[in-house]
Amino acid sequence: MIHLVGYSALSLNLLSMTMKNILYLRFLSLIANAIYLVYGILLNAPPFIIGCGIAIIIHSFHIFRLIKFKKIVKTAGNNV
Secondary structure: OHHHHHHHHHHHHHHHOOOOOHHHHHHHHHHHHHHHHHHHHHHOOHHHHHHHHHHHHHHHHHHHHHHHHHHHHHHHHHOO
């Protein structure tokens, strides 16, 4: 039953690789890594916990940066 958590994370991770939009890719990868983190906790697997924790931070940072950049570009476009 625990492995269903891992399979759902795997499915989301593979789905994210099909995304053309980088924001969607990052968002799905963030969710997949959060699920992998839960899976690692359930398995008591420190490599999963550490790796996915770091990946969550990286994806969150890039999502924030992408959203901020889109707001700047949209604001700059309105000033023209």
